[in-house]
Amino acid sequence: MLKIENLTKSYENKVVFKELNLEINDGEVLSIVGPSGIGKTTLLKIIAGLCGADSGKMVIDGQKINVTEKNQNALIGVIFQDFNLFPQYTVLGNITLAPRIVKNIETDQANSKAKKILDELGIEDKADLYPYQLSGGQKQRVAIARALAMEPKILAYDEPTSALDEFSTGQVVEVIKELKKREVTQMVITHDMPFAKKISDRIFDFKKEIVTK
Numbered sequence: 108m109l110k111i112e113n114l115t116k117s118y119e120n121k122v123v124f125k126e127l128n129l130e131i132n133d134g135e136v137l138s139i140v141g142p143s144g145i146g147k148t149t150l151l152k153i154i155a156g157l158c159g160a161d162s163g164k165m166v167i168d169g170q171k172i173n174v175t176e177k178n179q180n181a182l183i184g185v186i187f188q189d190f191n192l193f194p195q196y197t198v199l200g201n202i203t204l205a206p207r208i209v210k211n212i213e214t215d216q217a218n219s220k221a222k223k224i225l226d227e228l229g230i231e232d233k234a235d236l237y238p239y240q241l242s243g244g245q246k247q248r249v250a251i252a253r254a255l256a257m258e259p260k261i262l263a264y265d266e267p268t269s270a271l272d273e274f275s276t277g278q279v280v281e282v283i284k285e286l287k288k289r290e291v292t293q294m295v296i297t298h299d300m301p302f303a304k305k306i307s308d309r310i311f312d313f314k315k316e317i318v319t320k
């Protein structure tokens with residue numbers, strides 16, 4: 108479970124949000140919606156440790172995280188809007204890089220785990236391709252596979268449908284629902300309300316700071 112209390116963030120002297128409170132329960136899909144520029148991506152970056160907040164508290168699975176420092180934590184697996192795949196590596200290379208380098212997992216073991224995840228996501232036949240050889244929807248699933256390979260507590264997506272057509276968006280809906288069945292906790296930042304309604308247990312309206320089911 109993730110719990111955020113009284114989180115405040117400003118850039119220079121401009122306050123983005125003040126004393127924000129939010130909880131994500133184990134195994135749930137929580138969408139975060141709100142108008143452009145309100146601070147959704149900033150919140151995701153703080154949760155993932157990619158950016159520091161001014162003040163506030165955060166606990167993930169009982170672990171207190173210092174939110175005021177930029178300190179990337181492996182508890183959150185982020186799927187970026189533009190996927191951020193490494194163009195010079197194959198799909199398998201993209202997925203196994205962090206487990207090998209950060210977690211010192213043997214290549215054979217990392218490869219077999221990556222193949223299992225690719226199989227679960229229905230793209231096992233893409234293992235030896237490079238990112239430029241994939242469609243947007245396939246890149247998205249590789250980005251999800253790469254995040255899952257690090258066994259995060261929470262998967263956090265930044266606008267997962269913004270670069271996708273309707274068909275690929277439908278596939279993302281299926282992947283998120285499938286991961287939910289496996290009790291993966293997921294946080295989804297999106298502009299797309301119909302999409303949010305399809306996938307979410309709860310929706311956090313960033314502007315009104317209220318949660319609806």
Ligand SMILES: Nc1ncnc2c1ncn2[C@@H]1O[C@H](COP(=O)(O)OP(=O)(O)OP(=O)(O)O)[C@@H](O)[C@H]1O
Nearest residue numbers: 118119123141142143144145146147148149150298
């Ligand atoms: N590195 C930065 N330096 C200064 N201001 C920033 C920085 N990053 C974001 N901002 C500002 O903080 C505010 C929140 O930005 P953020 O990207 O978090 O919003 P958002 O809700 O994710 O928007 P969008 O839906 O358009 O992606 C905006 O006003 C933005 O201009």
